[in-house]
Amino acid sequence: MKTRRGLSTVVGMVFAIIALSSTVVYVTYSMNTLDQYNQTVMSKNQVLLNQYQEKPVLVSATYSLNKFNITVTNTGNIPINFTKIWIQNTTATDKTYYYHLSNTMVSPGGVLKNIGQGVPYTFPSSQTYNIKLVTSRGNSMSFYMNSVSTTPLNIQFVAMPPTVPSAFTTQLAMIVTNNSTGVIANVTPLTPTKVISGIGKSTAQTCSLGAINSVGSYPTLQPGQTAMFSWPMTITGSPSTICTYSAQLQGSTQFKNATVTSTVVSLVPATTYSQYSGILTINYTNFQWTQGSNWNNGWSFSHVPNTDFSMSVTNNNNTGGGYSFYVSQNSQFMVYPTQSANQKNTPTAYFIVNSVTLSPFALVPYVDNSIGIANQGATTTLYFGASAPGGGTQGGAIPTGTYIGFIALYGKFSTSALSAGTNYAQTIPFLAVVSN
Amino acid sequence: MRSFVHGRRGLSTVVTGAIMLTAVAVIGTSLVAWSDSNLRTFETGLGNTASTNTNKINENLQIENVWFYVNKPLPLQKGGVNVTLTNVGTIGLNVTDIKLVDSLASDDFHQNVVIPPGKSYSAIANSLTYLKHQWTSQVPITITVTTARGLIFTTQAVPP
Numbered sequence: 001m002k003t004r005r006g007l008s009t010v011v012g013m014v015f016a017i018i019a020l021s022s023t024v025v026y027v028t029y030s031m032n033t034l035d036q037y038n039q040t041v042m043s044k045n046q047v048l049l050n051q052y053q054e055k056p057v058l059v060s061a062t063y064s065l066n067k068f069n070i071t072v073t074n075t076g077n078i079p080i081n082f083t084k085i086w087i088q089n090t091t092a093t094d095k096t097y098y099y100h101l102s103n104t105m106v107s108p109g110g111v112l113k114n115i116g117q118g119v120p121y122t123f124p125s126s127q128t129y130n131i132k133l134v135t136s137r138g139n140s141m142s143f144y145m146n147s148v149s150t151t152p153l154n155i156q157f158v159a160m161p162p163t164v165p166s167a168f169t170t171q172l173a174m175i176v177t178n179n180s181t182g183v184i185a186n187v188t189p190l191t192p193t194k195v196i197s198g199i200g201k202s203t204a205q206t207c208s209l210g211a212i213n214s215v216g217s218y219p220t221l222q223p224g225q226t227a228m229f230s231w232p233m234t235i236t237g238s239p240s241t242i243c244t245y246s247a248q249l250q251g252s253t254q255f256k257n258a259t260v261t262s263t264v265v266s267l268v269p270a271t272t273y274s275q276y277s278g279i280l281t282i283n284y285t286n287f288q289w290t291q292g293s294n295w296n297n298g299w300s301f302s303h304v305p306n307t308d309f310s311m312s313v314t315n316n317n318n319t320g321g322g323y324s325f326y327v328s329q330n331s332q333f334m335v336y337p338t339q340s341a342n343q344k345n346t347p348t349a350y351f352i353v354n355s356v357t358l359s360p361f362a363l364v365p366y367v368d369n370s371i372g373i374a375n376q377g378a379t380t381t382l383y384f385g386a387s388a389p390g391g392g393t394q395g396g397a398i399p400t401g402t403y404i405g406f407i408a409l410y411g412k413f414s415t416s417a418l419s420a421g422t423n424y425a426q427t428i429p430f431l432a433v434v435s436n
Numbered sequence: 437m438r439s440f441v442h443g444r445r446g447l448s449t450v451v452t453g454a455i456m457l458t459a460v461a462v463i464g465t466s467l468v469a470w471s472d473s474n475l476r477t478f479e480t481g482l483g484n485t486a487s488t489n490t491n492k493i494n495e496n497l498q499i500e501n502v503w504f505y506v507n508k509p510l511p512l513q514k515g516g517v518n519v520t521l522t523n524v525g526t527i528g529l530n531v532t533d534i535k536l537v538d539s540l541a542s543d544d545f546h547q548n549v550v551i552p553p554g555k556s557y558s559a560i561a562n563s564l565t566y567l568k569h570q571w572t573s574q575v576p577i578t579i580t581v582t583t584a585r586g587l588i589f590t591t592q593a594v595p596p
Binding site for chain 2: 007008011012015018019022023025026029030033034036037040041043044047084086088090094096098132134136137138140
């Protein structure tokens with residue numbers, strides 16, 4: 001019995017050992033498998049986390065020797081390795097290039113420069129590109145070069161102020177806002193060009209655009225960011241003339257015109273100006289006098305007889321249609337003494353003459369309405385010296401003293417000297433002379 | 437008499453013991469074999485499942501770049517798309533299908549391309565060197581890439 005019992009125990013133990021070993025092997029294998037799987041999951045999580053933590057930011061993208069010169073910075077907390085650059089010519093869309101980059105590792109907080117300089121192709125700066133940098137972790141950073149035509153940009157072009165007097169300078173401002181979701185590189189405006197326009201208006205005599213007085217280019221324009229460019233512009237011309245300029249960004253004429261905006265700068269209308277200063281004006285620097293030898297500037301002359309005067313008069317009436325201001329023979333230059341003599345302030349008047357000759361010194365009598373000054377800015381020199389309207393006799397001498405002067409201009413606005421017209425009269429003050 | 441009885445009892449006991457031992461051996465062996473077979477099966481299944489899932493986890497395909505042909509098949513016809521795929525994972529993968537879908541059209545391109553780790557592949561379709569798809573400006577296209585392991589990678593691109 002002892003022997004049989006021992007055999008049974010041995011057989012049972014053999015089976016038990018086999019069963020236990022199989023179980024142990026299986027459990028061990030399962031544990032190893034689960035451990036490997038766990039390691040894989042953790043490794044994958046780390047890969048995804050690293051991918052998420054890559055944060056490259058474009059600093060600038062410019063051209064250098066027909067190649068791109070891109071600068072990026074690493075704002076994340078893990079190193080970034082740029083492995084490939086894609087360059088798609090969006091001017092000719094079917095052309096796409098890629099190039100494997102080397103030595104393009106940038107540490108956290110570091111800056112990587114000259115990306116693109118090693119690309120063995122040249123890219124004209126006049127064309128538009130979509131550039132994508134790819135990292136070793138599979139992330140990519142794309143942006144546009146000169147691709148303003150394919151990017152939704154809000155562009156405004158305005159004159160500030162829009163209305164200025166002649167010979168004044170205004171500012172032409174171009175305001176660009178990036179409404180897209182991507183970064184735009186190299187936002188550069190072209191110099192605004194003058195556009196001959198202005199229906200119903202004449203162009204100015206001079207439209208002078210100065211050099212840009214703002215930042216000339218933005219290396220990058222982030223989504224939502226606004227760039228502003230400005231130029232001084234001086235307009236010279238008669239009232240109501242205009243200068244019209246058109247501005248656009250570099251590359252905007254390619255494929256899709258995104259920036260066609262114009263602005264108008266116009267002068268103060270002559271009618272508004274005349275409400276304040278009169279329709280007829282003189283150029284005070286052209287006021288002259290003569291006593292027979294020559295014409296002189298200045299306000300001081302001898303009290304001897306035979307003094308005649310001349311000045312340039314401008315007709316600022318803005319009404320067109322061939323109208324002129326025809327000067328009446330009653331027009332005169334009169335001076336009043338600033339100090340009374342015998343309780344009297346007796347004026348001395350010099351009526352308009354056709355002209356004054358110097359050798360011999362004489363007056364050419366004025367024929368009524370014979371001089372017409374055309375509307376819309378024409379200027380004519382008028383002479384004064386006669387003692388009576390339409391006469392040729394020299395006016396009296398001005399006694400010694402100081403005098404204030406006025407020009408009294410009578411006439412009519414008409415299409416011809418003989419036609420009936422609208423009578424108009426005006427005095428022009430601010431003249432003063434001294435008779436020694 | 438005692439001796440005769442004693443002898444029969446001994447034979448019976450031996451036979452019975454032999455039979456019992458045989459039965460135990462056969463049944464035990466069968467049970468052990470069965471359980472071992474089951475364990476092997478489970479082990480194999482576990483191994484396959486773990487391997488498959490591990491490979492799926494390690495598979496990492498990046499749709500690196502998508503661009504649109506304006507002049508294919510003829511100038512200004514906007515009929516072509518190029519999709520570049522890069523294997524950024526640690527194991528090779530097999531691209532079996534690329535699908536382009538937008539609101540106006542859907543095109544499916546069967547592929548059978550192995551991409552080793554770190555390598556790229558610009559998708560082609562048959563004899564064409566591009567994926568023939570009539571695209572429309574500013575209409576988004578969904579690009580779906582399927583691999584042999586059943587993973588699906590998707591991205592969207594907007595034609596210019």
